[in-house]
Amino acid sequence: MLTPNLPYSHLSRNLRLQLLDMIYESGSGHIGGCLSSLDILISLYFSDLFNFNRDHFILSAGHLACALYTVLSAKNYFPSRLLSTYTDFNSLLQGHVSTDVPGVEYSSGSLGQGLSFAAGLALGDKSHTTVCLTTDGEHQEGQIWESLMFAQKYQLSNLINIVDCNGTQIDGRIEEIMPLNNLAAKYVQFGWTVTTVNGHNLHQIAKALKSALNHSHSGYPSCVIAKTVLGRGVSFMEHQFKYHDIKNLDPSLYLQAKNDLESY
Amino acid sequence: MILNPTKTASIRQAFGDTLTQLAKSNRHLYVVSMDLKSSLHLTNFAKKYPRRFIECGIAEANAAAIAAGLAKSGKTVFLCSFACFSPAINWAVIRQSICYNHLDVKIVGSHAGLTTGELGATHQMLEDVALMTTLPNMEVFAPVDAIETQKITTTLSRSRRPAYLRLVRPATSLLFDPKNTFTIGKSHLLKSGRDITVIGYGPILEQAFMAQSQLSLQKPNISLEIINCSSIKPFDFTIISRSLKKTGRLICLEDHQQNGGLGHLVAAALLHHRLSPKFIHLAVNNQFGRSAKNYSQLYDYYGLGVKNLITAAKKLL
Numbered sequence: 001m002l003t004p005n006l007p008y009s010h011l012s013r014n015l016r017l018q019l020l021d022m023i024y025e026s027g028s029g030h031i032g033g034c035l036s037s038l039d040i041l042i043s044l045y046f047s048d049l050f051n052f053n054r055d056h057f058i059l060s061a062g063h064l065a066c067a068l069y070t071v072l073s074a075k076n077y078f079p080s081r082l083l084s085t086y087t088d089f090n091s092l093l094q095g096h097v098s099t100d101v102p103g104v105e106y107s108s109g110s111l112g113q114g115l116s117f118a119a120g121l122a123l124g125d126k127s128h129t130t131v132c133l134t135t136d137g138e139h140q141e142g143q144i145w146e147s148l149m150f151a152q153k154y155q156l157s158n159l160i161n162i163v164d165c166n167g168t169q170i171d172g173r174i175e176e177i178m179p180l181n182n183l184a185a186k187y188v189q190f191g192w193t194v195t196t197v198n199g200h201n202l203h204q205i206a207k208a209l210k211s212a213l214n215h216s217h218s219g220y221p222s223c224v225i226a227k228t229v230l231g232r233g234v235s236f237m238e239h240q241f242k243y244h245d246i247k248n249l250d251p252s253l254y255l256q257a258k259n260d261l262e263s264y
Numbered sequence: 265m266i267l268n269p270t271k272t273a274s275i276r277q278a279f280g281d282t283l284t285q286l287a288k289s290n291r292h293l294y295v296v297s298m299d300l301k302s303s304l305h306l307t308n309f310a311k312k313y314p315r316r317f318i319e320c321g322i323a324e325a326n327a328a329a330i331a332a333g334l335a336k337s338g339k340t341v342f343l344c345s346f347a348c349f350s351p352a353i354n355w356a357v358i359r360q361s362i363c364y365n366h367l368d369v370k371i372v373g374s375h376a377g378l379t380t381g382e383l384g385a386t387h388q389m390l391e392d393v394a395l396m397t398t399l400p401n402m403e404v405f406a407p408v409d410a411i412e413t414q415k416i417t418t419t420l421s422r423s424r425r426p427a428y429l430r431l432v433r434p435a436t437s438l439l440f441d442p443k444n445t446f447t448i449g450k451s452h453l454l455k456s457g458r459d460i461t462v463i464g465y466g467p468i469l470e471q472a473f474m475a476q477s478q479l480s481l482q483k484p485n486i487s488l489e490i491i492n493c494s495s496i497k498p499f500d501f502t503i504i505s506r507s508l509k510k511t512g513r514l515i516c517l518e519d520h521q522q523n524g525g526l527g528h529l530v531a532a533a534l535l536h537h538r539l540s541p542k543f544i545h546l547a548v549n550n551q552f553g554r555s556a557k558n559y560s561q562l563y564d565y566y567g568l569g570v571k572n573l574i575t576a577a578k579k580l581l
Contacts, residue, residue: 098364105336106336106365107365109360112325113360114329116325116327116330117329117330117332117333117361118333119329119330119333120329120330120331120333120336120337121334121336121337122333123334124294124336124337124339142325143323143325143329146320146323146325146326147326147329147330149326150320150326150330
């Protein structure tokens, strides 16, 4: 199991700094969601709960590519020097996550498809666990609800969907654009088990994942609703939907963000 | 030659029966259904192989990505519905989850074209070839009859690549020589001739045989060469250019929109090869379909009928 203590808090800080550099050097990237989802990815890859040589991880929200790339690099799937090539012509590291990158099982970018894909994979490989990472905004896609019905019907208890709930989307607050209201209650209505956690508390996330694994023969798919903060760790980005993605971050803001993250 | 000009058989039935037969020896073969198993003659498959028959209900987007996920786990998946729903509703899912991810899913779209008859415009899918040929990694096939359906289905069950299989609703005449094999990327000569090359795909090619019979009465020396382009992508241009050297005249006949259809693919290939035969493209011209009890009425109405073919042939001569 994973604890909130060292070295993981170091890792959370270091990977934040790495992805800030990637996005700053590249000139573009979805920094807000990467900073909100990073601790979820660390919990998945640095706990001993999963073996992703056999278990499956499906990133449905392909724009969280930088966060996944930093974690995969930290797990030695590929050399960290590649990180600075993000979105370069000829780089393996595409703007949205792709299977060209070692360790990536699903190329994505168009929202709402990954949970269905994960459900199909969970049905086809029942002897292992399939974990999917979606976002709250993504739940506005109708396909998500189709996949929830499917997972219930086929009793996919080897399927875990983690929802990165940072409450924002590209154009504003989710509650203004298209409210999801009580997402946990909706999952329960669709026949899933649901746990809500602080998505920046590695211990809480890992505990919820362990509990999902413990009932992997129950017949119920699992949802972990991870309450997170957009732009987590950078004071001027937190909760600000305009930092969903950035284009050519001003050098002074970059230094400020770096400064914030160094003391994270 | 026409092998059994009076004999008809159901393309859908041939598909369902072949797939059920193939599933016996291939235990990785799965069907993902969207509430149309009886229409695609898959009831028997579902009964015999319930664990490999995955029913998604009326939810095409989810079904396409379920199929992709199953394929990721090593299965060969046939994603089966009407063409007006799949690939029409779930095209973006096919694009990302199947094509971009290089997965072994065959999208089977039945009830394509005007032959869908009574059901009318919403169900007469006339844009599927355009939608599917444009996708990278996607291959596109349309069998001319039940015999070729059996052969294509068998070939696709072993291809390990994404593909689209276009099927039609009614029982249609048997035109494919059972002794011929089907090869991806190869077209077949259905009838040799000297004067005009007629190309197309699907059962509409029977119209060319009917046109030949009527033409023979009016102009006994005129013969049509009829080529079955069932492999729309990859496409066999060699057989067409060889035929055109002889005839110098080309008619492309298709139960599909002109825009994005086979005729446009061929026209581009002709330019590319600096060929300039006399050319007429008979296809639906920027219109939706409509209901009719007999689809030949629709062929006539949309300019794809025997009369239209004869008029086109005379214009080229």
